[in-house]
Amino acid sequence: MTAIKESSTIQENKQYALEKCPVTFVMEKIGGYWKPIILYHLSTGDKRYSELKRAIPAVTEKMLIQHLKQLETDGLVIREAKPVVPPFVTYSLSEAGKGLLPVIDAMAAWAFKVKDGVYTI
């Protein structure tokens, strides 16, 4: 249990995020490098833990499970475990998680436009 320094700008900010700036609020939930990528891979349907691992080879197991737990805690993904051995766990998007798909889709659309040279960056 690592104590959080109260004077961290970002941490203090998080308390008031929704009131102050909607984008800040979203960044609390899906900020960080891996979360949007996980959501993107779940957007095409339920995935087992091991399927996500294969779909995102660059992520370490620690990061994957950590972010899945956070996304679950934040109510964006749903974890379902069948009581079998070996374990069978699937992750899927909740309604709130599905509500974020326009964000993910807009990201993908922009990336493809860049790829196609629509924008010169």
Add this chain to the structure above:
Amino acid sequence: MTAIKESSTIQENKQYALEKCPVTFVMEKIGGYWKPIILYHLSTGDKRYSELKRAIPAVTEKMLIQHLKQLETDGLVIREAKPVVPPFVTYSLSEAGKGLLPVIDAMAAWAFKVKDGVYTI
């Protein structure tokens, strides 16, 4: 100039991002805590540096200027400086930057839905 360790998963990943995952590619450009917030504040029109500072009180000057420079380098914002004293510098979205507005808008729309209780998270 701080050397980047080659063995960082995220750093290595960045080389191949666009090929592998469009969302990863976008996260390279607007990932991090402050960038989407900056874009959000620029979405309503050009802003002077000092206006941005006032609009985002929680950000430190170092972070603000650092991210503005990165966004400029990435071709998402345009910096225009009038050669006057005191300095008069305005930041605005480039075409590519404007292309990201659907992403920002989708974020804001989701946040307001959460606020209105459309989703239970």
Add this chain to the structure above:
DNA sequence: CATAATACATACTTTAGGGTAAGTACTTGT
């Protein structure tokens, strides 16, 4: 009996990013 498969957990180390504080340049106003 040992290995494989799945879905994690945990201890420890490293690093990238963020925070603090101070300084710079140039001119106008008092």
Add this chain to the structure above:
DNA sequence: ACAAGTACTTACCCTAAAGTATGTATTATG
């Protein structure tokens, strides 16, 4: 002569996040 305003810059420190490596439970299978 000194402060005030604007848009930065730079040096140093600290922490949160990410990476590495190993361990756990359970059962089927050779």
